[in-house]
Amino acid sequence: MKTAHLSDDRLVELYFTDTPSAQEQQHLGQCHDCDSRRAAILHLLDETAQASAEDVESAFPADRLARQQLLIMERAEAAAGPARVIAFPATQAPEPGVIDRARSTTRWVAAAAVAGLLVGVVAGRAGRDFRPLSWSGRGVSGPAIQTVQVRQDAQNIRAISDPLSDDEFLVELEAAVESGNQRGALRALDELTPHAWDR
Amino acid sequence: MPRTPFRRTPSPASSNPPARTAPGSTAPGRTAPLTPDSGLAAGIKALVVAGERDKARDLFGELVAHQQRRAVRIAYHYLRDAHDADEAVQDAFLKVFTHIATYREDYPFEVWFTRILVNGCLDMRKAQAKRLRWTVPVPMLPGMPPLEAVASGPSPEQRLVSAERAVQISEAVAQLPERQRAVFTLCHLAEQSTHEVSQALGLSEATVRVHLFRAVRKLRKLLERDR
Numbered sequence: 001m002k003t004a005h006l007s008d009d010r011l012v013e014l015y016f017t018d019t020p021s022a023q024e025q026q027h028l029g030q031c032h033d034c035d036s037r038r039a040a041i042l043h044l045l046d047e048t049a050q051a052s053a054e055d056v057e058s059a060f061p062a063d064r065l066a067r068q069q070l071l072i073m074e075r076a077e078a079a080a081g082p083a084r085v086i087a088f089p090a091t092q093a094p095e096p097g098v099i100d101r102a103r104s105t106t107r108w109v110a111a112a113a114v115a116g117l118l119v120g121v122v123a124g125r126a127g128r129d130f131r132p133l134s135w136s137g138r139g140v141s142g143p144a145i146q147t148v149q150v151r152q153d154a155q156n157i158r159a160i161s162d163p164l165s166d167d168e169f170l171v172e173l174e175a176a177v178e179s180g181n182q183r184g185a186l187r188a189l190d191e192l193t194p195h196a197w198d199r
Numbered sequence: 200m201p202r203t204p205f206r207r208t209p210s211p212a213s214s215n216p217p218a219r220t221a222p223g224s225t226a227p228g229r230t231a232p233l234t235p236d237s238g239l240a241a242g243i244k245a246l247v248v249a250g251e252r253d254k255a256r257d258l259f260g261e262l263v264a265h266q267q268r269r270a271v272r273i274a275y276h277y278l279r280d281a282h283d284a285d286e287a288v289q290d291a292f293l294k295v296f297t298h299i300a301t302y303r304e305d306y307p308f309e310v311w312f313t314r315i316l317v318n319g320c321l322d323m324r325k326a327q328a329k330r331l332r333w334t335v336p337v338p339m340l341p342g343m344p345p346l347e348a349v350a351s352g353p354s355p356e357q358r359l360v361s362a363e364r365a366v367q368i369s370e371a372v373a374q375l376p377e378r379q380r381a382v383f384t385l386c387h388l389a390e391q392s393t394h395e396v397s398q399a400l401g402l403s404e405a406t407v408r409v410h411l412f413r414a415v416r417k418l419r420k421l422l423e424r425d426r
Binding site for chain 1: 256259260263264267268271272275276281284285288289292293296297364365368369372386387388392393408411412415416418419422
């Protein structure tokens with residue numbers, strides 16, 4: 001019985017994973033071409049494996065592998081163990097007396113700073129609340145004093161933002177009448193007064 | 200005519216001694232661990248969970264001894280640099296120890312570990328690529344010794360005398376595309392099954408096989424050309 005030739009891929013497959021079937025085995029026993037191709041593939045793969053092993057052997061001799069194993073175990077131990085506390089060198093540590101003195105000085109400075117701050121706050125508050133008696137009558141300020149500078153030239157009248165109270169207005173009016181320059185003063189007041197024809 | 204054997208012969212480095220199973224590694228009623236190292240890992244996990252860190256560390260030493268050579272081989276083929284491979288292997292083992300509580304006993308330890316290692320190697324390669332982006336190439340001056348090849352061994356003389364072919368092979372492997380190289384390295388050089396590789400790389404088994412076939416085809420082409 002004649003079976004078909006085995007492909008190269010099938011020969012590679014036989015090398016790596018599969019076992020040949022009875023038919024394939026029989027064919028390989030009879031077919032010189034297939035057997036020689038298989039031998040060539042086998043030779044190539046064995047040669048590759050050997051070269052690779054030699055390559056790795058030369059790069060990683062036994063002592064290097066042993067060193068590597070040691071390092072792995074050390075790293076595993078470091079990873080598994082508790083965290084280490086690294087102590088500061090003893091020479092850099094200051095004397096105990098120096099530490100006490102430095103601490104007490106720091107405390108005094110801090111206490112003084114806090115006391116100063118408190119005194120400042122209390123004094124500031126007391127100063128703001130304190131009002132001498134002579135000021136008490138002026139404590140309540142009246143309405144803003146509105147002044148109208150009445151000048152002879154009516155063009156220069158300065159209008160003030162808030163209107164005058166009635167009393168103030170009358171006082172000013174009287175003062176202007178008494179001053180003698182009635183016409184000019186009244187003209188100025190007239191300027192301030194709205195006119196019917198302005199509307 | 201003597202016929203060549205069908206299967207590869209396992210290398211002595213890969214044949215792990217039978218690991219002793221730690222107390223508590225297999226709970227009553229639970230199925231036996233998948234591999235001896237899976238049993239060891241389960242034992243370490245049980246000890247860590249029980250708070251017996253010292254005993255767990257001792258057992259971890261055994262696990263390291265079993266897996267170290269295979270790990271070095273994988274990392275070296277990924278990174279092509281002995282120092283980086285050294286660091287990657289150390290980091291991977293440390294991750295195993297610090298995260299052993301997350302290990303699932305129904306999963307082969309080799310697959311879990313390979314995944315950790317390969318991810319670490321990939322991270323390292325990314326970091327290498329970033330570093331190289333900022334490296335200014337030094338011009339060769341007359342009288343300056345030639346720079347070592349990337350895939351070189353420790354001594355150029357040794358290499359020239361004993362392993363010229365080995366250099367050719369390792370350069371050919373280095374020329375493989377990333378995926379093919381990963382699959383080839385894990386299947387052939389780290390001697391894992393296609394199923395394990397598919398689990399470790401997160402690929403389907405069919406994809407792993409395709410990458411493996413392509414890798415072998417390309418290697419044949421490259422090495423026949425070099426002959």
